[in-house]
Amino acid sequence: MTSSVPPTDFSQVPGVLGRIVAERVQDYAGADPDLGTVQSLPGRFGAALRRPGLSLIAEVKRASPSQGAIAPLDPAAAARAYVAGGARAISVLTEPRHFGGSPEALRSVASAVEVPALRKDFVVHPAMLREAAEWGAAAALLMVSVLGEAVGDYLGLTQRLGLDALVEVHDERELEIALEAGADIIGVNNRDLRTLEIDLSVSPRLIRRARGRGFAGVLVAESGYRTPKDLADVRELADAVLVGTSLAGSGDLAGATRALLTP
Numbered sequence: 001m002t003s004s005v006p007p008t009d010f011s012q013v014p015g016v017l018g019r020i021v022a023e024r025v026q027d028y029a030g031a032d033p034d035l036g037t038v039q040s041l042p043g044r045f046g047a048a049l050r051r052p053g054l055s056l057i058a059e060v061k062r063a064s065p066s067q068g069a070i071a072p073l074d075p076a077a078a079a080r081a082y083v084a085g086g087a088r089a090i091s092v093l094t095e096p097r098h099f100g101g102s103p104e105a106l107r108s109v110a111s112a113v114e115v116p117a118l119r120k121d122f123v124v125h126p127a128m129l130r131e132a133a134e135w136g137a138a139a140a141l142l143m144v145s146v147l148g149e150a151v152g153d154y155l156g157l158t159q160r161l162g163l164d165a166l167v168e169v170h171d172e173r174e175l176e177i178a179l180e181a182g183a184d185i186i187g188v189n190n191r192d193l194r195t196l197e198i199d200l201s202v203s204p205r206l207i208r209r210a211r212g213r214g215f216a217g218v219l220v221a222e223s224g225y226r227t228p229k230d231l232a233d234v235r236e237l238a239d240a241v242l243v244g245t246s247l248a249g250s251g252d253l254a255g256a257t258r259a260l261l262t263p
């Protein structure tokens with residue numbers, strides 16, 4: 001399956017995010033853009049998040065730029081514990097330098113649990129989506145802060161691979177781009193990835209705006225959630241929350257997951 005996306009200029013991405021993106025661009029320079037033949041079963045990720053009540057996407061996150069080392073998680077064991085605690089999907093970071101991720105982490109999670117897995121990375125090349133499907137993901141993250149208007153082209157590639165796409169935004173401008181591109185799963189990141197500052201008012205604000213614009217798809221609130229109280233403002237608004245650090249660093253992944261989901 002051939003892929004064609006117009007060349008994208010990633011050199012304007014600012015701050016911490018810009019540095020990570022520049023490394024990923026280098027990692028995939030010259031990679032084969034062919035999409036291969038592996039097809040995921042479409043719709044599994046979105047269906048898991050559409051179930052009644054607030055769905056949890058729990059993240060296998062061993063390290064991050066904001067925290068440094070978080071925990072030396074075994075990805076498959078972590079995913080099993082998250083599911084035992086009530087998670088409906090697992091996000092797996094595959095970026096190696098800053099997040100301690102790997103292809104193996106995603107492969108092992110995808111075979112360890114029945115719930116769908118998300119490839120969480122800084123997608124800058126079609127090959128990264130082919131890999132996501134080959135490694136067993138049901139979905140891939142597409143960041144408007146990285147891809148800009150090219151997010152529509154990448155969305156088309158995920159559809160061809162049978163992957164769902166979590167299209168991530170952080171402000172009103174990015175939300176408009178995601179809506180215009182036809183995203184049906186939108187994640188609102190409370191973390192400003194240029195400065196790493198977290199503001200939990202970002203998700204409720206943009207989720208209300210998306211609904212006000214008539215968006216009928218899935219809305220996910222992302223980043224910075226530590227306690228059930230933190231979820232109060234999004235519990236009735238969002239379809240799902242994506243939580244990494246507070247669960248991954250808890251020492252009792254199933255217990256922390258259960259506790260977070262108990263209002």
Ligand SMILES: O=C(O)c1ccccc1NCC(=O)[C@H](O)[C@H](O)COP(=O)(O)O
Pocket residue numbers: 016017059061064065066067189191193196222223224225242243244245246
């Ligand atoms: O987490 C970071 O420090 C970070 C820095 C730069 C780019 C991305 C980053 N995180 C990616 C994420 O969006 C989070 O892993 C995810 O939403 C979970 O957030 P949290 O629960 O706050 O760990």
